[in-house]
Amino acid sequence: ARPPVPEMIAFIDEQRAVHGVEPICKVLPIAPSTYRAHATRRTDPSKAPARWRSDAEVSVVIRRIWDENFQVYGVRKVWRQLRREGLAVARCTVARLMRRMGLKGVTRGKTVRTTISDRSAPCPLDRVNRQFRAPRPNTLWLADFTYVATWQGFVYVAFVIDAFARRIVGWRVSGTAHAGFVLDALEQALHDRRPAKGSGLIHHS
Structure with a gap:
């Protein structure tokens, strides 16, 4: 079987202490048994x-070459250095492993900006002052979204988390990053948890 995408494994490693493996795997296209087999x-x-x-083994050598060359080598130069050192590794393998490790060469030219802020849009006040704790359920929900690489391409995952229980109360997956699917995650949380009107629930995004 093919190994799960490293980015998804890293995401689960980072979030498992807060949300648990099973709730995250319900959102991402990974079975808990697959993740645990990878961890084993x-x-x-x-x-x-x-x-x-x-x-x-090859990843260790790639990392060494990349570090020794001031972390500027891309796939082509790393692949050529491997050949000079007598390691017959396919260029596509080098590309795959560097992508898995998050290693990139320096690219000349403009940096691509994936997020452009609209400074003319109103910015809501921060009502929690970075204090992400709650005394009881349904008083503070935290929302965010991220992107995850899968075998079919990138997908965007939106979460709504109850700060009291540190558990996911609403989520949605989308092939595009648009406001609608983030709001759908909030709608799911409202439908499932049904917080009382006037409860003072804060939704921090």
Whole structure:
């Protein structure tokens, strides 16, 4: 079986202490058993398939070459250096492993901006002052969205989290980043939790 996308594994590693593995896996296209199998292979490399072990060994060399060259080498230059060192690795493999590790070469030219703020739009006040704790359920909900790489491409995932229980109370997945799917996650949370009117619920996004 193909390994799960590293970005999704890293996301689960980062969020599992807050939300738990199962709730996150309900949102992302990964079965909890798949994630746990991946975690087992990381702790016991001898159980990993031969390709995974080979990838791990080559990844160490790629990282060394990238660091030794001031972290500016891209796929082509790293691949050529591997060949000079006598490692016959396909260029597509180098590209795949560098993408997995988040290594990129320096690109000349303008940096692409993925988020452009509208300074003319009104900005709501921060009502919680970065204090993300609540004394009881349905008093403070925290919302955000992120993007995750899957085998089918990027998907955007919106979460609404109850700050008291630190659990996901609403979520939505979308192929595009638009306001509608974030609001749909809030609508789901409102429908499922049905907070009382006048409860003073704050939705912090």
